[in-house]
Amino acid sequence: ETGVTQSPTHLIKTRGQQVTLRCSSQSGHNTVSWYQQALGQGPQFIFQYYREEENGRGNFPPRFSGLQFPNYSSELNVNALELDDSALYLCATLDRGEQYFGPGTRLTVT
């Protein structure tokens, strides 16, 4: 039990739609990272937020965006969904050099 929660657990969207995924931490850690894990692959770093500002970004297009709120909860927004966006999306909070992962949101794009 990491204390990191994500919602929803599963989501089905249609190509071209927009989606918002949410992440929260019981401990209120001020650094959160988002990862995309396609089927059969390792997680790929999307971006990181620190104190409500983007603090690093992986090789993802601008239609992947995020927010971090004063209570350190976070959102991942994806616009203009594509079929290849189907994946497990993981958030992780950082505490004293260790990342704590949530259970993920399974997004299916049809």
Next chain:
Amino acid sequence: AQSVTQLDSQVPVFEEAPVELRCNYSSSVSVYLFWYVQYPNQGLQLLLKYLSGSTLVKGINGFEAEFNKSQTSFHLRKPSVHISDTAEYFCAVSDSRDDMRFGAGTRLTVKP
């Protein structure tokens, strides 16, 4: 930029046998190394990590790993596996402990 290669996509092994899951990394700077386990329909759980100090790192569930700088490897080992160890295992590298790069994963299947 750092990267990780997990040399085996699948490792089948019988219960109570020893196992080694191989991981090689590349990085131009000092690195931190991690092994995570992922059970079906769950997130990632940290097994162990190397940040500095002793090159032999012990983790949870009886796993250990050895950091070998000259061979740029961080192989995961367990002397005797159980059925419950069946899962996906990911090696990861970071140069800042913030931004992790993961390998493609190794599927460990423990057979009775």
